Amino acid sequence: MAIAKNTICLWYDKDAETAARFYAEVFPDSKVGAVHRAPGDYPSGKEGDVLTVDFTVAGIPCIGLNGGPAFKHNEAFSFQIATDDQEETDRYWNAIVGNGGQESACGWCKDKWGINWQITPRVLTEAMAAGGGEAKRAFAVMMDMKKIDVAKIEAARRG
Incomplete structure (x- = not known):
């Protein structure tokens, strides 16, 4: 396997393999590669x-x-996962929060290892990119959410 030019290194106490296997089960285009054991103490x-x-x-x-x-x-680093609909949003959110994680605000949650995730429906990103009143309304609705409610964002976009 070729070594990537840029790789994110995530520090775990002792559960890196368990975390990697969890992510591979939850997210598409995810997998566990090599597991390297310490050559010494x-x-x-x-x-x-x-x-x-x-x-x-x-x-x-x-x-x-x-x-x-x-x-x-801490929250200074997070993975942002774009979702296409409420079902996909719920699936990822529930997997993270339901397996020892915790909810935060505005589409953020934290897994049981402390890694932060933004589960972000594309409709929210599109509303923010649209700017103006559409962005303002979607942003105001989002500020009161934990997990993003796609229907409420869509309604806010329409006014």
């Missing part, structure tokens, strides 16, 4: 422990690093 693990996992999330190459508890994720 390291600060947060022992020789033979899973050190890194190569995986892809919705077409984006990633490496999961089992680096221990020193660093935690």
Whole structure:
């Protein structure tokens, strides 16, 4: 397998492989590649422990690093997943939140490993791109949402 020129490295305490397998089950165009074990002891693990996992999330190459508890994720980084309809939005949202994650605001949620996700229906992105009153109405409605309600965004776009 060729090594990508640019890869996102995500730090996990010890669950990089479990997280990668979860993402591969939930999102299309996602898979788990090589699992690399530590060739020797390291600060947060022992020789033979899973050190890194190569995986892809919705077409984006990633490496999961089992680096221990020193660093935690926050909202400064998130994956934004564009959805086509309410069913797709619900499927991803429910998978993340329903498996130990938590809801946030405006289409954001966090998985049980602390990775942040924006589950963003295309209708919302299109409304914002339209600008003017359409964007203002869609934005105002979105500000009161956790998971995005496609029908309410569509109604706001129409005025």
